[in-house]
Amino acid sequence: xxxxxxxxxxxxxxRDFLKKISVSLFSLVLPGxxxxxETSDDEKPxxxxxxxxxxxxxxxxxxxxxxxIGCGRCANACKTENNVPKxxxxxxxxxxxxxxxxxxxxxVDSPNGAINGFQIxxxxxxxxxxxxxxxxxxxxxxxxxxxxxCPVGATFMTPDxxxxxxxxxxxxxxxxxxxxxxxxxxLNPETKTADKCxxxxxxxxxxxxxxxxxxxxxxxxxxxxxxxxxxxxxxxKRMNKISVLKPALNTEPKVLYANLDVEVR
Amino acid sequence: xxxxIQHLAPLFKEISGYIYPNEIELHWGILVVxxxxxxxxxxxxxxxxxxxxxxNVKELxxxxxxxxxxxxxxxxxxxxxxxxHLGHPEKSLSIFLTPNKSSAMAMFGFVYAWYLMAVLLLxxxxxxxKDLIIWARQGKGVLKWIHKLISLFSRDISExxxxxxxxxxxxxxxxxxxxxFLLHGYVGFIFGSVKANPWWSSVLxxxxxxxxxxxxxxxxxxxxxxxxxxxxxxxxxxxxLDKLASFLFYIMIIDFTxxxxxxxxxxxESEESIKILAELVSGKLFVSLVVIQLLIGMIIPLGAIASxxxxxxxxxxxxxxxxxxxxxxxxxxxxxxxxxxxxxxxxSKSFRGLTVYKMTFLGLEGLLMSxxxxxxxxxxxxxxxYLLPPWEEAKRSA
Numbered sequence: 001x002x003x004x005x006x007x008x009x010x011x012x013x014x015r016d017f018l019k020k021i022s023v024s025l026f027s028l029v030l031p032g033x034x035x036x037x038e039t040s041d042d043e044k045p046x047x048x049x050x051x052x053x054x055x056x057x058x059x060x061x062x063x064x065x066x067x068x069i070g071c072g073r074c075a076n077a078c079k080t081e082n083n084v085p086k087x088x089x090x091x092x093x094x095x096x097x098x099x100x101x102x103x104x105x106x107x108v109d110s111p112n113g114a115i116n117g118f119q120i121x122x123x124x125x126x127x128x129x130x131x132x133x134x135x136x137x138x139x140x141x142x143x144x145x146x147x148x149x150c151p152v153g154a155t156f157m158t159p160d161x162x163x164x165x166x167x168x169x170x171x172x173x174x175x176x177x178x179x180x181x182x183x184x185x186x187l188n189p190e191t192k193t194a195d196k197c198x199x200x201x202x203x204x205x206x207x208x209x210x211x212x213x214x215x216x217x218x219x220x221x222x223x224x225x226x227x228x229x230x231x232x233x234x235x236x237k238r239m240n241k242i243s244v245l246k247p248a249l250n251t252e253p254k255v256l257y258a259n260l261d262v263e264v265r
Numbered sequence: 266x267x268x269x270i271q272h273l274a275p276l277f278k279e280i281s282g283y284i285y286p287n288e289i290e291l292h293w294g295i296l297v298v299x300x301x302x303x304x305x306x307x308x309x310x311x312x313x314x315x316x317x318x319x320x321n322v323k324e325l326x327x328x329x330x331x332x333x334x335x336x337x338x339x340x341x342x343x344x345x346x347x348x349x350h351l352g353h354p355e356k357s358l359s360i361f362l363t364p365n366k367s368s369a370m371a372m373f374g375f376v377y378a379w380y381l382m383a384v385l386l387l388x389x390x391x392x393x394x395k396d397l398i399i400w401a402r403q404g405k406g407v408l409k410w411i412h413k414l415i416s417l418f419s420r421d422i423s424e425x426x427x428x429x430x431x432x433x434x435x436x437x438x439x440x441x442x443x444x445x446f447l448l449h450g451y452v453g454f455i456f457g458s459v460k461a462n463p464w465w466s467s468v469l470x471x472x473x474x475x476x477x478x479x480x481x482x483x484x485x486x487x488x489x490x491x492x493x494x495x496x497x498x499x500x501x502x503x504x505x506l507d508k509l510a511s512f513l514f515y516i517m518i519i520d521f522t523x524x525x526x527x528x529x530x531x532x533x534e535s536e537e538s539i540k541i542l543a544e545l546v547s548g549k550l551f552v553s554l555v556v557i558q559l560l561i562g563m564i565i566p567l568g569a570i571a572s573x574x575x576x577x578x579x580x581x582x583x584x585x586x587x588x589x590x591x592x593x594x595x596x597x598x599x600x601x602x603x604x605x606x607x608x609x610x611x612x613s614k615s616f617r618g619l620t621v622y623k624m625t626f627l628g629l630e631g632l633l634m635s636x637x638x639x640x641x642x643x644x645x646x647x648x649x650x651y652l653l654p655p656w657e658e659a660k661r662s663a
Contacts, residue, residue, distance in 0.1 A: 089273050091286045108283040108617055145461060153365035171359065172352015174292040175370050181461035183285025183614055189266040192352030249460055265615050
């Protein structure tokens with residue numbers, strides 16, 4: 001008791017107190033540090049296939065607007081492959097139909113994401129000067145706004161360039177949905193977490209291409225490596241004039257378009 | 266899941282033009298409107314309180330403690346609407362534990378904790394410490410012990426200690442002003458930094474948020490002061506009211522100027538999104554933006570206070586005008602938040618169509634919950650007033 005009232009005696013107590021509190025605070029953080037060290041040098045545990053090394057790949061997609069016939073097989077295949085809710089409010093990929101009229105007006109539609117194809121519109125038919133279909137999908141941006149804004153890091157870019165969502169981490173704040181300029185994300189009504197195209201990552205690691213690419217009857221979608229010379233994607237880039245959606249936003253999409261019209265946003 | 270589908274199905278008919286198929290679900294509803302509204306009140310009330318301590322506006326002394334407690338009551342409630350709107354509220358702690366450093370939203374926990382712990386609670390504690398000790402000495406029963414507990418069992422009310430208290434309050438207030446700016450400017454940044462959304466994406470957003478926050482905070486403290494004082498059977502301090510109204514008036518002019526600048530800038534630059542935004546403002550947002558936010562929430566209150574300043578009006582009429590003005594301002598600022606949050610989601614990012622927002626009545630994100638969340642701070646404030654009476658005579662008896 002005497003020691004407490006004495007200023008000099010008190011000081012040693014204070015040092016003791018500070019020592020104890022810093023040790024106990026550090027011990028709170030310690031498990032996190034140890035755990036991070038355990039996992040950082042070995043990527044294998046989070047990869048499904050044994051012979052797939054994500055560092056050896058970098059994926060992208062190309063879409064030739066001229067080849068798309070608007071059949072919607074891609075959107076249908078995607079929903080089946082990835083268990084996307086069948087309701088017409090949730091899509092990982094969809095196809096838009098553009099109609100540009102003589103007077104400069106234009107209309108866009110995508111009924112049920114084009115899964116049932118398109119109906120011919122009777123009234124305006126004579127005046128259409130240009131019409132085409134545009135498949136849309138997550139652009140797997142190299143500068144992804146969704147990854148930037150996620151408060152808990154639940155959405156992230158894999159070493160092979162694919163943007164994924166970890167549903168176990170996602171808190172369902174929906175900031176990523178707001179940040180995506182392409183409307184490519186939705187909140188999965190079953191899991192209440194953000195959801196989007198994964199380039200069919202579960203297929204990629206087994207050496208398969210995404211379901212939408214497989215299902216396309218006209219090969220309007222081309223999938224492949226962004227950098228490797230033998231890739232069909234690199235060939236596509238050599239043979240076509242390329243553009244991306246909303247380039248002014250500097251999202252650096254890895255989904256490239258050929259023959260894209262000025263009306264497409 | 267079925268309830269979401271049932272909610273979305275009828276919305277189809279109300280879409281005009283083309284929206285991306287995933288955009289039919291509007292993601293940030295009324296709860297996310299309440300969040301910036303409430304934090305705005307916190308920041309505004311604190312700035313008002315700091316006028317007394319830092320800028321020595323003596324006339325506002327009667328409202329100093331009211332403003333501090335108001336800020337605290339609303340700050341306690343501020344994270345609740347966010348929590349209720351999360352898909353997984355049970356995982357919300359990971360924002361604190363494993364934050365993503367590049368995310369503006371991840372900073373929420375730190376900004377909030379800093380403001381609550383390092384600014385508000387600390388300042389209130391130092392300001393009340395002497396009174397708490399005296400109340401604890403004079404009091405009886407449970408309240409005595411509550412006061413003892415809140416004072417953290419400190420007992421020193423020597424002159425030296427009281428001077429230290431006063432100095433601390435001043436230092437904390439000086440730190441508190443930029444912190445209050447941070448608290449609400451940060452909320453503005455969450456919206457202003459979304460480049461995908463042209464209605465939000467603006468550097469002015471944090472500043473507009475800030476000044477509208479100060480406007481709403483002053484108006485709220487004015488309202489509380491005008492309601493509580495007669496209820497206690499006391500006289501309203503007319504000099505204090507006039508000063509409050511003056512500050513409200515000047516800050517509203519700044520707020521109005523900033524919003525006008527934002528508006529003119531958009532029209533003058535006339536970017537890609539201008540057509541769809543014009544359609545939005547002249548259509549679905551016309552009533553809430555032009556009629557309520559601009560006319561009822563801004564121009565009429567400005568005119569009312571200006572007329573009080575120009576003509577010599579009797580005190581009772583002045584009180585009535587101030588009271589009605591403060592209510593209109595609250596309506597106006599709430600609508601401002603609505604127009605930013607909901608308005609920014611009513612148009613498609615394809616810039617080709619407009620969608621709708623239908624609020625539910627029941628449920629976590631419904632109207633009933635929202636009303637409860639807006640009433641809760643009033644209840645907390647009532648308890649705070651009981652525990653820590655902010656009135657002058659309570660101080661004198663102490």
